[in-house]
Amino acid sequence: MTEHTTERTAPASLELEAISKVYGVTRAIDEINAQVPAGEVTVIVGPSGAGKTTLLRIISGLDTPTTGRVLFDGSPIKGVPDGLAMVFQDYSRSLFPWMRVEDNVAFPLRRGVEKAERRRRVLEALQAVGLEGKERLYPWQMSGGMQQRVAIARALACHPRLLVMDEPYASVDAQTRAELEDLLLEIQTRLNVTVLVVTHDIDESVYLADNIIVMSKAPSTVQEVIRVGLARPRDQIATKEEPEFVHARAHVLRLLRGEAEPEAATPDDTLEVGV
Amino acid sequence: MSAITRDRAVRPAPSAVSRRIRRAGSSAILPLVVPALLVALWWWGSESAVNGLFIAPPRDVLDRTLSDFLSPHPGDLFLGEVARHDLVPSLWRAALGFWLAVVVGVGLGIVLGLRPVLAALFQPLVHLGRSLPTPALIGVFFLLFGTGDWPKVLLIAFGVVWPILFNTIDGVQGIGTARAHVASVFKIPSRDVLLRIVLPGAAPKIFAGVRVALSLSLIMMVISELQKAKNGLGYLLVYSQRNFDYPGFWTVLVVLAVVGIVLNVIMIQIERRVLAWHRGVTAQHD
Ligand SMILES: Nc1ncnc2c1ncn2[C@@H]1O[C@H](COP(=O)(O)OP(=O)(O)OP(=O)(O)O)[C@@H](O)[C@H]1O
Ligand SMILES: [Mg+2]
Numbered sequence: 001m002t003e004h005t006t007e008r009t010a011p012a013s014l015e016l017e018a019i020s021k022v023y024g025v026t027r028a029i030d031e032i033n034a035q036v037p038a039g040e041v042t043v044i045v046g047p048s049g050a051g052k053t054t055l056l057r058i059i060s061g062l063d064t065p066t067t068g069r070v071l072f073d074g075s076p077i078k079g080v081p082d083g084l085a086m087v088f089q090d091y092s093r094s095l096f097p098w099m100r101v102e103d104n105v106a107f108p109l110r111r112g113v114e115k116a117e118r119r120r121r122v123l124e125a126l127q128a129v130g131l132e133g134k135e136r137l138y139p140w141q142m143s144g145g146m147q148q149r150v151a152i153a154r155a156l157a158c159h160p161r162l163l164v165m166d167e168p169y170a171s172v173d174a175q176t177r178a179e180l181e182d183l184l185l186e187i188q189t190r191l192n193v194t195v196l197v198v199t200h201d202i203d204e205s206v207y208l209a210d211n212i213i214v215m216s217k218a219p220s221t222v223q224e225v226i227r228v229g230l231a232r233p234r235d236q237i238a239t240k241e242e243p244e245f246v247h248a249r250a251h252v253l254r255l256l257r258g259e260a261e262p263e264a265a266t267p268d269d270t271l272e273v274g275v
Numbered sequence: 276m277s278a279i280t281r282d283r284a285v286r287p288a289p290s291a292v293s294r295r296i297r298r299a300g301s302s303a304i305l306p307l308v309v310p311a312l313l314v315a316l317w318w319w320g321s322e323s324a325v326n327g328l329f330i331a332p333p334r335d336v337l338d339r340t341l342s343d344f345l346s347p348h349p350g351d352l353f354l355g356e357v358a359r360h361d362l363v364p365s366l367w368r369a370a371l372g373f374w375l376a377v378v379v380g381v382g383l384g385i386v387l388g389l390r391p392v393l394a395a396l397f398q399p400l401v402h403l404g405r406s407l408p409t410p411a412l413i414g415v416f417f418l419l420f421g422t423g424d425w426p427k428v429l430l431i432a433f434g435v436v437w438p439i440l441f442n443t444i445d446g447v448q449g450i451g452t453a454r455a456h457v458a459s460v461f462k463i464p465s466r467d468v469l470l471r472i473v474l475p476g477a478a479p480k481i482f483a484g485v486r487v488a489l490s491l492s493l494i495m496m497v498i499s500e501l502q503k504a505k506n507g508l509g510y511l512l513v514y515s516q517r518n519f520d521y522p523g524f525w526t527v528l529v530v531l532a533v534v535g536i537v538l539n540v541i542m543i544q545i546e547r548r549v550l551a552w553h554r555g556v557t558a559q560h561d
Contacts, residue, residue, distance in 0.1 A: 060460055086460045093453035098475040098552040107471070108461035138552055140559045158461065
């Protein structure tokens with residue numbers, strides 16, 4: 001599996017500088033300053049309506065901020081940055097039901113990647129998500145979890161330097177969710193890619209994250225950035241029993257409920273970012 | 276669980292099989308019942324003293340249809356004289372008009388569907404066009420385009436384009452922003468967006484419109500030939516009636532029915548292929 005890393009470029013970093021977003025008279029995002037370090041998993045949590053989806057849309061160039069800017073590897077983005085790939089929440093609408101799995105995964109590669117290489121990348125990506133042999137199926141012949149794997153494979157086939165996911169596991173069952181969480185961590189380490197995930201699930205945020213960005217409710221700001229130092233590879237049972245996991249989870253929950261003042265979550269390695 | 280196995284063991288297998296055969300048999304026979312009744316009614320009408328003058332007996336009509344529309348000569352592609360003189364030109368014009376409508380309806384529908392501003396701009400015009408009764412425009416078309424094949428072709432196209440246009444706009448608008456976001460994030464070239472996202476995404480709706488347009492095009496075909504025509508099935512309807520050739524008149528109706536049925540079967544087959552995925556998706560969500 002080492003051949004992946006040789007042809008991939010380095011993971012990308014993101015900086016969000018004083019991002020705000022106003023929709024008409026609603027101020028969705030007040031001011032967001034944050035870092036997404038290269039090669040790490042950063043998780044965004046926040047109350048519903050905090051503007052998480054909006055923020056991801058801005059980061060991926062689908063929308064423009066009212067003020068502020070996004071730096072992708074240090075330079076301001078114009079449109080969708082090269083090297084960014086996205087996994088959408090609703091696989092049933094993000095995959096194309098009229099294409100077979102292989103064509104869905106190959107679709108973004110049709111421009112600029114020649115056929116044999118395209119084929120190679122599709123198989124490689126499907127293998128990475130554990131779907132080898134399923135390339136001739138249609139998405140609607142698969143379970144929800146498998147479809148979301150296809151969506152992940154499609155993103156991976158682009159050899160992204162930044163993988164952005166908006167509540168990617170919100171519509172799969174708990175067992176599948178756990179599998180896909182482990183899959184994501186494994187892929188992230190193996191392919192050395194920067195990952196930015198939005199989730200509603202606090203356990204998931206701590207389990208996946210190197211950094212958690214906790215957003216306040218709209219008009220939103222960054223309440224706190226929590227550094228999670230849990231060892232990798234993580235384990236669905238053992239990791240979740242560790243004191244740091246338990247502590248971090250409680251802290252995120254208190255922040256979201258507005259019960260905790262932003263403070264050092266884990267005594268030794270918390271990274272405070274000015275709000 | 277055990278109840279099921281017990282039930283299965285107790286149930287005598289032959290009866291289940293024979294029931295299935297009976298069901299398959301009845302599903303093949305059922306659709307034929309009403310047509311058979313219609314033919315019987317037709318025959319009964321042709322026997323009656325008064326109507327019998329105008330209603331040719333089914334048997335005569337069948338004989339006449341076969342002799343008029345079929346030929347034993349391979350050189351004529353087995354087409355009888357009337358088929359060559361009237362059926363082929365009719366179908367040719369209908370096909371041309373229909374395809375013109377498909378191209379214009381789908382093309383324009385995609386443009387309007389993708390551009391809400393244009394759609395709003397042209398909406399009154401489109402509604403006007405749709406609500407004009409096309410047969411009433413027949414004179415205008417002859418005035419504008421002379422008396423050859425073109426006014427007929429264009430009349431057919433104009434008459435059937437609306438369901439295609441409306442359905443295409445509807446289908447394109449229904450594709451949704453999620454798919455648009457996928458296209459932008461993955462930087463899909465606009466050609467692929469058009470041919471591999473927009474067109475297939477709108478295809479179920481487009482096909483619904485095209486199916487309506489197909490049967491409508493046969494109607495428009497006949498209407499366009501009722502006046503200022505030298506050939507065609509519509510012309511033949513008028514001509515045979517004027518010459519009190521009632522069996523000839525009825526053959527045209529038979530041929531129209533056959534053509535309609537054949538086209539519909541072809542359409543269903545194409546749709547079954549192209550929209551296999553759509554049936555899969557709908558089946559999954561049921
Ligand atoms: N296109 C839009 N036009 C107007 N208002 C919008 C638009 N998109 C989002 N908003 C508003 O901006 C705010 C943030 O929405 P957003 O979808 O980003 O929240 P979110 O954090 O992703 O919520 P959730 O957790 O429920 O997904 C909401 O108040 C929403 O109503
Ligand atoms: Mg959201």
